[in-house]
Amino acid sequence: MSFPATRMRRLRGREAFRQLVRETSLTPRNLVAPLFVCHGERVRRPIASMPGHAQISVDEAVDKAKKLVSLGVGGLILFGIPAAKDPEGREAYDPDGIVPRAFRAIKAEAPDILLWADVCLCEYTDHGHCGVVKNGQVDNDRTLPLLARAAVTYAEAGADIVAPSDMMDGRVGAIRKALDDAGHADTPIVAYSAKYASGFYGPFREAAESAPQFGDRRGYQMDPANSDEALREVALDLEEGADAVMVKPALPYLDVIRRVKDRFQVPVVAYNVSGEFAMVKAAAQLGWLDGERVALESLTSIRRAGADVIITYFAEEIAPLLGRTRT
Numbered sequence: 001m002s003f004p005a006t007r008m009r010r011l012r013g014r015e016a017f018r019q020l021v022r023e024t025s026l027t028p029r030n031l032v033a034p035l036f037v038c039h040g041e042r043v044r045r046p047i048a049s050m051p052g053h054a055q056i057s058v059d060e061a062v063d064k065a066k067k068l069v070s071l072g073v074g075g076l077i078l079f080g081i082p083a084a085k086d087p088e089g090r091e092a093y094d095p096d097g098i099v100p101r102a103f104r105a106i107k108a109e110a111p112d113i114l115l116w117a118d119v120c121l122c123e124y125t126d127h128g129h130c131g132v133v134k135n136g137q138v139d140n141d142r143t144l145p146l147l148a149r150a151a152v153t154y155a156e157a158g159a160d161i162v163a164p165s166d167m168m169d170g171r172v173g174a175i176r177k178a179l180d181d182a183g184h185a186d187t188p189i190v191a192y193s194a195k196y197a198s199g200f201y202g203p204f205r206e207a208a209e210s211a212p213q214f215g216d217r218r219g220y221q222m223d224p225a226n227s228d229e230a231l232r233e234v235a236l237d238l239e240e241g242a243d244a245v246m247v248k249p250a251l252p253y254l255d256v257i258r259r260v261k262d263r264f265q266v267p268v269v270a271y272n273v274s275g276e277f278a279m280v281k282a283a284a285q286l287g288w289l290d291g292e293r294v295a296l297e298s299l300t301s302i303r304r305a306g307a308d309v310i311i312t313y314f315a316e317e318i319a320p321l322l323g324r325t326r327t
């Protein structure tokens with residue numbers, strides 16, 4: 001049946017019709033908010049390239065967590081700014097490090113939000129790479145036990161989910177075994193399986209002070225030109241025990257999200273990264289586009305591509321806009 005019997009505009013004519021046939025939902029519980037935690041008290045150091053975001057001390061992070069709970073946001077993921085950096089990234093797996101401290105405080109005061117631990121060494125190493133460096137190269141196998149130690153440290157401090165973002169081979173299996181051996185068999189692993197070597201991480205590296213001091217991350221993160229390889233990464237991480245997988249960044253890789261979702265019937269997380277956030281904010285500040293509208297459209301697109309969960313710097317400002325009509 002075609003025009004004039006069929007008129008696609010009929011179901012677009014009124015908001016009630018549009019709501020009736022809307023295929024994709026976006027709710028605060030689909031969102032995870034990243035926070036950057038640092039030492040000190042009542043510290044709030046704004047991050048220039050990420051308007052509205054700051055490096056915050058643990059007390060401030062607790063307040064933020066309570067606010068996110070009140071907005072219905074599903075989770076938060078912590079990144080730490082350590083007191084000192086060294087070649088082995090020691091503060092990443094120190095039980096008194098900034099992230100374990102923050103987990104303990106937030107768990108005690110805002111227990112109704114899922115706490116995600118990003119597991120990586122780059123914020124903690126003086127060279128800024130995601131693993132230990134040997135002969136100018138990131139040494140995969142020597143990095144695995146350190147990542148496993150970090151994951152156990154976070155689970156012990158109250159993290160509900162551990163999410164390795166380092167892109168070492170075999171890290172999911174190493175972390176799974178370490179968690180199981182330490183009595184955390186019920187702690188899920190969300191693997192950053194398809195993490196691309198991306199220019200979109202620029203603002204994050206300012207926020208987390210984690211830019212590599214030599215070279216780049218192309219030796220371990222994925223080539224933006226590849227997507228078959230993303231499916232292999234996902235398959236391997238699932239075999240090693242990942243409970244859910246991640247694609248990162250999100251908007252330039254919507255096709256990868258879709259392929260992963262179609263191929264594997266597992267929960268898919270997408271990371272709407274710092275550069276994706278900064279671009280919208282910058283254009284909105286210049287009055288070149290409507291920031292809220294573009295943020296909502298971007299997040300909806302990521303969900304439509306197949307992501308169940310989105311890690312996004314928009315979580316706090318967008319959650320209040322997601323009224324009952326959209327759920």
Ligand code: PBG
Pocket residue numbers: 118119120121122123165166200201202203204205210217272273274275
């Ligand atoms: C690594 C990590 C990075 C991000 C999350 N985890 C940075 C990197 O690989 O350089 C980037 C997130 C973002 O850009 O928002 N620990």
